[in-house]
Amino acid sequence: MRLNKEWTIKGIAMAVTGTILVLAGIAFAQHRNFKEEVVLGPGVTTVRTLGDYFAPLKGGPNDANVFILDSGEPGGTMLVLGASHPEEPATSLTAHLLVENATVEQGKLIVVIHSNPSASTVTRPGDAYPRFFHIETDWGIKKFRMGDRWANPLDSWPDPETYVHFPSGQLLAYMDVRNLNRTWPGRSNGSLAEQTCYAFMRLIEAEGVDIVIDLHEAELEYPIIGTIVAHQKALRIAAMASMTLTAEEFRIGMEISPLALHGLSHREIGDHSNAPALLAETPQPFLDRVRGITDESLLLTGKDEFVMKAGEFGLLYWPIDESGWPIDARVGRHCSTVLKIAEFWTLFNRSKPLVVTSVPRYADVVANGTGYFFQDPATASASKVVYE
Amino acid sequence: MYIHAGIVLGVIVLVFALARFLKLSTELAMLGAALAGLIVHGLVVPSRELVGAFAWFEVPRHIVDGAFTYFDVVLIFLTATLFMNLLKDAGGVAYIVRGIVRRFHRHRALALLFLTVVMLIPGALTGSGTVTVLVVGALVGTVLTYMGVSEVRVTAIVFMCAAMSAAAPPINLWAMMAAAGSNMPYVGFFLPLGVLSVLGALFSMFYLGWRGTPIDLEQIMTELPKPPRGMRWWKVVVPFVVLFGLIAAGRVWPWAMPVLGLPLMFMIAAAIVVLTNLGQLKLIKVISDTVEQLLPLVGVMVVVGILVQVMALSGARGLISLSIVTMPLVAIFATLFIILPVSEGLIQYAVAPLIGVPLILLFNMKGFNPIIALAGMAAMWPVGDMLPPTSVVGRATVMILGFKGRYYSGFAKTCLVPAAFVLLLGSLFVVFSSRLGFLVGG
Amino acid sequence: MAVMVLYYVITALFTVILVRNFIKTRDVQKGILYLAVLMPFVLRLFRLK
Numbered sequence: 001m002r003l004n005k006e007w008t009i010k011g012i013a014m015a016v017t018g019t020i021l022v023l024a025g026i027a028f029a030q031h032r033n034f035k036e037e038v039v040l041g042p043g044v045t046t047v048r049t050l051g052d053y054f055a056p057l058k059g060g061p062n063d064a065n066v067f068i069l070d071s072g073e074p075g076g077t078m079l080v081l082g083a084s085h086p087e088e089p090a091t092s093l094t095a096h097l098l099v100e101n102a103t104v105e106q107g108k109l110i111v112v113i114h115s116n117p118s119a120s121t122v123t124r125p126g127d128a129y130p131r132f133f134h135i136e137t138d139w140g141i142k143k144f145r146m147g148d149r150w151a152n153p154l155d156s157w158p159d160p161e162t163y164v165h166f167p168s169g170q171l172l173a174y175m176d177v178r179n180l181n182r183t184w185p186g187r188s189n190g191s192l193a194e195q196t197c198y199a200f201m202r203l204i205e206a207e208g209v210d211i212v213i214d215l216h217e218a219e220l221e222y223p224i225i226g227t228i229v230a231h232q233k234a235l236r237i238a239a240m241a242s243m244t245l246t247a248e249e250f251r252i253g254m255e256i257s258p259l260a261l262h263g264l265s266h267r268e269i270g271d272h273s274n275a276p277a278l279l280a281e282t283p284q285p286f287l288d289r290v291r292g293i294t295d296e297s298l299l300l301t302g303k304d305e306f307v308m309k310a311g312e313f314g315l316l317y318w319p320i321d322e323s324g325w326p327i328d329a330r331v332g333r334h335c336s337t338v339l340k341i342a343e344f345w346t347l348f349n350r351s352k353p354l355v356v357t358s359v360p361r362y363a364d365v366v367a368n369g370t371g372y373f374f375q376d377p378a379t380a381s382a383s384k385v386v387y388e
Numbered sequence: 389m390y391i392h393a394g395i396v397l398g399v400i401v402l403v404f405a406l407a408r409f410l411k412l413s414t415e416l417a418m419l420g421a422a423l424a425g426l427i428v429h430g431l432v433v434p435s436r437e438l439v440g441a442f443a444w445f446e447v448p449r450h451i452v453d454g455a456f457t458y459f460d461v462v463l464i465f466l467t468a469t470l471f472m473n474l475l476k477d478a479g480g481v482a483y484i485v486r487g488i489v490r491r492f493h494r495h496r497a498l499a500l501l502f503l504t505v506v507m508l509i510p511g512a513l514t515g516s517g518t519v520t521v522l523v524v525g526a527l528v529g530t531v532l533t534y535m536g537v538s539e540v541r542v543t544a545i546v547f548m549c550a551a552m553s554a555a556a557p558p559i560n561l562w563a564m565m566a567a568a569g570s571n572m573p574y575v576g577f578f579l580p581l582g583v584l585s586v587l588g589a590l591f592s593m594f595y596l597g598w599r600g601t602p603i604d605l606e607q608i609m610t611e612l613p614k615p616p617r618g619m620r621w622w623k624v625v626v627p628f629v630v631l632f633g634l635i636a637a638g639r640v641w642p643w644a645m646p647v648l649g650l651p652l653m654f655m656i657a658a659a660i661v662v663l664t665n666l667g668q669l670k671l672i673k674v675i676s677d678t679v680e681q682l683l684p685l686v687g688v689m690v691v692v693g694i695l696v697q698v699m700a701l702s703g704a705r706g707l708i709s710l711s712i713v714t715m716p717l718v719a720i721f722a723t724l725f726i727i728l729p730v731s732e733g734l735i736q737y738a739v740a741p742l743i744g745v746p747l748i749l750l751f752n753m754k755g756f757n758p759i760i761a762l763a764g765m766a767a768m769w770p771v772g773d774m775l776p777p778t779s780v781v782g783r784a785t786v787m788i789l790g791f792k793g794r795y796y797s798g799f800a801k802t803c804l805v806p807a808a809f810v811l812l813l814g815s816l817f818v819v820f821s822s823r824l825g826f827l828v829g830g
Numbered sequence: 831m832a833v834m835v836l837y838y839v840i841t842a843l844f845t846v847i848l849v850r851n852f853i854k855t856r857d858v859q860k861g862i863l864y865l866a867v868l869m870p871f872v873l874r875l876f877r878l879k
């Protein structure tokens with residue numbers, strides 16, 4: 001009798017656990033296998049992958065698409081990195097928007113939408129991130145993966161007990177061995193993220209990249225926000241871009257990349273190649289620790305009462321009010337920042353001009369919405385659709 | 389938002405209390421509270437802009453996502469304990485204890501000093517107080533018992549030294565996670581963390597362990613369990629040498645060594661114990677017992693992960709964070725010694741990003757030295773590992789030493805003085821952080 | 831890569847033992863907790879998370 005009762009409860013518990021596992025498993029698989037559709041814009045001349053620059057990545061989780069927009073005219077070459085941290089969606093949206101819209105009249109633009117694709121296939125345990133987010137367009141809803149800050153443990157397991165950065169020897173928290181913005185300049189036999197950075201460094205050499213822009217978003221509690229962080233070799237460009245953007249479009253600061261902070265793109269790319277890197281940050285209240293309900297709404301609108309309250313107490317480094325920080329404002333900021341940096345690159349390097357057109361600026365994106373600038377993959381020819 | 393997060397938080401607390409009242413274990417009560425919180429969140433969440441109603445399909449996913457939060461740590465616990473239990477089964481632990489007693493029986497101070505060092509090493513290298521308890525806790529505890537220290541004091545010493553070993557450099561997980569979250573490099577922490585953890589451990593060891601009876605070697609040697617006949621010193625030394633060798637090699641040649649990770653290192657050490665004692669171990673039974681022994685500990689890590697996920701989802705986590713960082717600075721300083729341990733007891737390492745990062749950014753903004761302040765806090769958190777609902781290291785200590793006394797009025801009370809010492813020291817580091825900046829140079 | 835395979839082996843080992851202990855335990859509360867602990871192990875083994 002006693003045994004029967006025991007097994008009845010155990011059986012029910014097994015059934016419940018099994019159901020949870022099956023449903024959760026389906027949800028995880030849907031997320032991991034979902035492909036975003038990218039319609040190649042008029043400017044795209046070639047689509048390569050990271051594995052073309054570093055063979056061991058070929059066909060693997062981080063064999064990221066590399067979109068090359070070559071004007072055919074001699075000039076400067078700029079690399080734009082989206083979603084170094086896939087939990088910062090305005091960055092991949094901006095890169096995506098560049099691929100679908102930009103035309104290049106002089107020089108070459110190289111865009112990566114997901115710089116650490118593995119990290120975009122996993123939700124963060126314990127942080128309740130949504131799996132997907134949706135952008136309204138003129139032709140319907142476009143769906144995107146929401147990712148994490150670190151590469152998927154399914155692709156990069158185990159972590160060391162502490163992460164020793166190469167080549168500086170600086171100690172970092174163990175999970176940062178999967179954080180693409182802590183593994184620059186990378187190493188060929190390192191972790192997935194280290195190999196990915198290594199591949200990017202080879203890309204920078206092979207394509208003769210002159211300047212790199214690494215797009216990011218940050219929480220408002222974090223001092224490096226609403227700003228351009230620049231390697232010392234690119235200070236002039238960063239300073240001019242931030243000054244003119246602030247005068248013409250929106251407030252944006254400028255900081256010098258600290259010499260002692262290793263593994264970051266704005267430090268290491270410039271130290272280990274001819275191309276200095278600039279890192280652009282937009283405000284994303286979704287990342288704040290004091291945030292309230294965590295869902296897609298917060299992700300897209302950037303409206304949060306708790307974050308606002310922290311602002312009233314002077315705890316934030318960036319302002320926020322009832323209108324929040326909508327995704328369109330954040331994407332618009334990144335678009336204008338990229339364009340402005342290209343303009344000043346050309347101004348300071350007359351012999352290597354880079355002229356990018358057909359990209360909306362801040363005001364256009366805010367007025368029309370990000371979705372306005374995405375093309376309908378259903379009506380595009382199949383050869384023009386690439387999966388991310 | 390305040391009301392919603394408040395409701396969910398209230399439901400969590402209420403269901404937990406009710407479940408405890410109905411004689412459910414702490415772990416199951418927390419699980420019930422987390423699930424109730426999740427469902428109530430889905431039921432009462434206001435309609436949200438662009439998204440609308442709550443998607444119930446996400447419920448199982450949130451549960452499992454939460455269960456994964458501490459998966460790495462769970463694997464470390466399981467493998468570390470398996471290694472030590474195999475060694476114990478082979479008679480290695482008895483062998484070491486006899487060796488230490490024979491060597492140090494005349495010099496009490498020297499013996500205590502040696503035991504402090506033994507306690508500090510595993511946690512300093514791995515960042516986990518639980519690993520310290522599981523790897524050397526039983527050993528040190530046995531030696532202390534034979535030095536005439538009472539059972540409850542032995543338990544308190546092992547816990548406090550384990551807590552300090554977790555705080556000890558080079559690896560302090562709280563400091564690392566909070567530094568990573570506020571984009572500070574994990575540099576300059578060695579000396580401040582070293583001063584705090586060594587002082588804390590020495591104080592605990594000598595304050596609680598100084599009084600005792602001198603050792604009567606003859607008598608103890610007859611009382612101590614005898615290692616099996618096949619036991620040789622190298623059978624004990626080799627697994628440890630390999631284990632610490634692998635950890636050290638990863639630090640000395642970080643880019644030449646393949647990344648093994650702690651669980652695999654413990655499994656390699658365990659495999660060596662098995663191979664050097666072939667035919668003498670009941671392998672399956674030891675693994676099975678290890679898993680059963682660790683179930684409360686591992687279970688609580690899984691359940692807390694689910695709880696953290698639900699609290700993040702519903703904004704309850706934000707509400708707690710917000711209420712702490714919006715307190716006046718003086719009030720924060722005055723209550724740090726409560727806030728930090730209590731929050732550690734609630735959510736374990738998740739405190740570092742949740743409370744540590746906002747506090748560090750706040751201190752930085754107000755002109756304090758963030759490295760010293762964080763070091764101070766990072767030495768205070770581990771003290772909370774004996775507090776409910778998780779009490780991870782405290783429970784591990786009680787479990788591994790087979791302490792039969794009362795948890796709160798016995799064990800926890802005995803920890804009070806050394807714990808207060810550490811908390812006071814840590815608070816002073818935070819408050820006077822700007823004047824202690826010279827420690828960062830190290 | 832070889833190391834990653836070993837981690838799946840370790841995971842599998844503990845999964846088997848967890849299941850074994852779940853079946854053997856007479857304590858229903860322990861049984862439920864075993865199932866909760868099993869969740870991440872199973873989904874990792876199936877490479878779903």
Ligand SMILES: [Zn+2]
Pocket residue numbers: 084085088181215216217
């Ligand atoms: Zn970022």
